[in-house]
Amino acid sequence: MRSDFLWGGAVAAHQVEGAWNVGGKGPNVSDMMTAGNVNTKRIITETLLPDAYYPNHEAIDFYHHYKEDIALFKEMGFKCFRTSISWARIFPHGDEEVPNEEGLKFYDDLFDELLANNIQPVITLSHFEMPYGIVKDYGGWRSRQFITFFTRFAKVCFERYHKKVKYWMTFNEINNQANYKSEGSVFTNSGIIFQEGEDKEEVVYQASHYELVASAMAVKMAHEIDPSLQVGCMMAMTPIYPYSCNPDDMLKAVGANHKRFWYLDVQVRGYYPGYMKTFFKRKNFHLDITEDDIVALREGCVDYIGFSYYMSFVTKGDGDVYLDYDESRDLCKNPYLQETKWGWPIDPKGLRYTLNYLYDRYQLPMFIVENGFGANDILENHTVHDQNRIDYLSAHIQEMKKACDIDGVDLLGYTVWGCIDCVSFSTGEMKKRYGMIYVDKNNDGSGSLKRYKKDSFYWYQKVIKTNGEEI
Numbered sequence: 153m154r155s156d157f158l159w160g161g162a163v164a165a166h167q168v169e170g171a172w173n174v175g176g177k178g179p180n181v182s183d184m185m186t187a188g189n190v191n192t193k194r195i196i197t198e199t200l201l202p203d204a205y206y207p208n209h210e211a212i213d214f215y216h217h218y219k220e221d222i223a224l225f226k227e228m229g230f231k232c233f234r235t236s237i238s239w240a241r242i243f244p245h246g247d248e249e250v251p252n253e254e255g256l257k258f259y260d261d262l263f264d265e266l267l268a269n270n271i272q273p274v275i276t277l278s279h280f281e282m283p284y285g286i287v288k289d290y291g292g293w294r295s296r297q298f299i300t301f302f303t304r305f306a307k308v309c310f311e312r313y314h315k316k317v318k319y320w321m322t323f324n325e326i327n328n329q330a331n332y333k334s335e336g337s338v339f340t341n342s343g344i345i346f347q348e349g350e351d352k353e354e355v356v357y358q359a360s361h362y363e364l365v366a367s368a369m370a371v372k373m374a375h376e377i378d379p380s381l382q383v384g385c386m387m388a389m390t391p392i393y394p395y396s397c398n399p400d401d402m403l404k405a406v407g408a409n410h411k412r413f414w415y416l417d418v419q420v421r422g423y424y425p426g427y428m429k430t431f432f433k434r435k436n437f438h439l440d441i442t443e444d445d446i447v448a449l450r451e452g453c454v455d456y457i458g459f460s461y462y463m464s465f466v467t468k469g470d471g472d473v474y475l476d477y478d479e480s481r482d483l484c485k486n487p488y489l490q491e492t493k494w495g496w497p498i499d500p501k502g503l504r505y506t507l508n509y510l511y512d513r514y515q516l517p518m519f520i521v522e523n524g525f526g527a528n529d530i531l532e533n534h535t536v537h538d539q540n541r542i543d544y545l546s547a548h549i550q551e552m553k554k555a556c557d558i559d560g561v562d563l564l565g566y567t568v569w570g571c572i573d574c575v576s577f578s579t580g581e582m583k584k585r586y587g588m589i590y591v592d593k594n595n596d597g598s599g600s601l602k603r604y605k606k607d608s609f610y611w612y613q614k615v616i617k618t619n620g621e622e623i
């Protein structure tokens with residue numbers, strides 16, 4: 153492990169900040185989502201319903217507690233802290249020409265507090281966040297105008313914070329929407345609600361294209377503003393294994409990985425891979441991809457690969473010559489792995505596999521910006537004995553170390569997801585906790601918001617102190 157390895161934790165603005173309508177902030181897409189659970193999906197409401205519960209509105213009120221929380225991160229020894237900038241704090245409706253000073257000031261204060269505690273901020277520009285105002289008025293990323301709105305937002309952030317923030321990412325888990333049948337993913341990635349009768353797949357490829365162009369333009373702009381800035385992509389890395397060594401399974405996995413990770417090829421290499429071009433042609437998609445877009449993609453390749461890793465998937469061959477992959481249809485269970493209570497397969501070795509796969513393919517520095525274990529913790533005598541979380545994290549860190557020390561990959565850092573308990577993205581629950589710091593807040597919104605250190609707090613403190621030697 154490198155001596156300047158960036159150990160830390162990660163959250164996203166909408167999952168922690170709360171203060172959803174404070175300081176001039178407008179509603180974000182996440183503010184329109186009710187709470188669900190492992191069996192019930194979150195509902196996206198077009199207006200705020202008086203009787204519904206919206207868990208992101210208060211979240212853990214990090215907006216008012218950040219100083220106390222940063223003190224705890226410092227105590228754990230964090231070298232970095234990943235969060236996002238709430239786009240609707242800066243541009244409340246989304247299409248304003250002038251940013252909201254109060255929103256900008258909040259992030260100035262937050263970054264100053266981190267830096268004063270020797271913690272480097274690592275920032276995502278859009279982590280499932282975009283102002284709901286422009287989503288409603290323009291239909292989300294189905295509109296090319298979103299490129300203008302996003303790059304304006306990115307420019308304001310780079311200009312304002314470039315002396316405080318070195319590592320940036322453009323869009324969080326941009327490839328979640330590869331599963332275009334998941335309405336939640338498409339809404340949070342792209343602010344899109346499908347219309348009756350439209351080709352969902354084509355709509356999502358068009359939106360993705362605009363995001364990729366906007367991302368590339370942001371990378372270029374960041375380098376012009378300050379050449380020392382490092383801008384990465386952020387991929388949900390869920391490697392898809394073949395079910396067996398049957399060549400049909402092997403080939404199906406190739407097709408499945410193409411469909412999940414083509415975004416990476418574009419963001420790292422600056423052009424569409426051949427397999428996507430032939431796919432678009434076969435499907436007869438009429439995508440709006442201009443010559444200028446192609447130039448923009450080429451000029452805005454990312455500096456590093458940021459990714460989240462929680463689990464791996466498995467698929468089986470089905471004789472389809474095109475190797476088409478539909479996540480809701482083509483996944484099967486891995487008989488070798490256990491799952492969390494939320495059905496997420498636990499596969500630490502998959503992290504070593506992923507690091508090797510990405511490094512072999514792209515030869516770029518990487519940053520594991522999310523990894524963690526969601527569990528229903530029990531607070532007893534002001535603490536939580538979360539050995540299950542320690543086991544999960546320790547197994548993953550060990551595999552990460554092997555990838556660095558034995559396989560020689562270039563890894564910048566590792567941030568534990570939800571280092572402080574926060575609202576679950578997929579279910580909107582508080583009960584699906586990832587933190588090393590417990591927050592007294594319940595699924596129904598009750599709770600004192602008090603913070604408590606879990607056993608994993610002290611465990612991670614030691615991991616960081618020994619630079620991963622004592623795990």
Ligand code: BG6
Binds near residue numbers: 460522526576577584
């Ligand atoms: C990633 C997201 O998908 O996984 C986070 O970037 C999210 O926003 C995390 O919270 C864990 O997922 P969940 O649904 O368990 O909160």
